[in-house]
Amino acid sequence: MRKLTWLFLPTLLAPTLLTGCATWGPTWSELTGARYNVTIPNRRPAIIDRVDDRGAFPNPNLIRVEPGERRLVVQGPAPGWAGGPPLHVMMLNVEPCKRYYINAQFENTITQAWTPVVDFVEPIAGCQLPGAK
Numbered sequence: 001m002r003k004l005t006w007l008f009l010p011t012l013l014a015p016t017l018l019t020g021c022a023t024w025g026p027t028w029s030e031l032t033g034a035r036y037n038v039t040i041p042n043r044r045p046a047i048i049d050r051v052d053d054r055g056a057f058p059n060p061n062l063i064r065v066e067p068g069e070r071r072l073v074v075q076g077p078a079p080g081w082a083g084g085p086p087l088h089v090m091m092l093n094v095e096p097c098k099r100y101y102i103n104a105q106f107e108n109t110i111t112q113a114w115t116p117v118v119d120f121v122e123p124i125a126g127c128q129l130p131g132a133k
Contacts (some may be wrong), residue, residue: 005067027067027127028067028097028122029094029124030065030098031094031125032048032063032100032102033048033074034048035103036101036103037119042106044103045077045108046103050072051071066094068093069094073090074088074089074090075087085104096129097124097127097129098122100124102116102118102119103117
């Protein structure tokens, strides 16, 4: 009978151990070039070309990064313009468990002049930092 009890013990403890792990979310942050606010004139989605020394992301629409000071190289989309608009470097202090929407704010609809902007910052759902209650 004792052997049978030892066989079922891991099965009984597994839900208890796993619920402790389920309360912790990611401790990274995310960057996206997607537009959040579509009502601002001359604002377009941006293309995040590099983060620090990294590029060629597996999912360029949602890039996971570690919190801290990050150097972003951003490109604004400019269909029909030869060579496209210039690249811009942007420094961003990335906080843990936040999603940053990085966009290109063009001066108008005619010129290629633009600046990178943080359109919106939102918390990542289910993310809880260690030690937070």
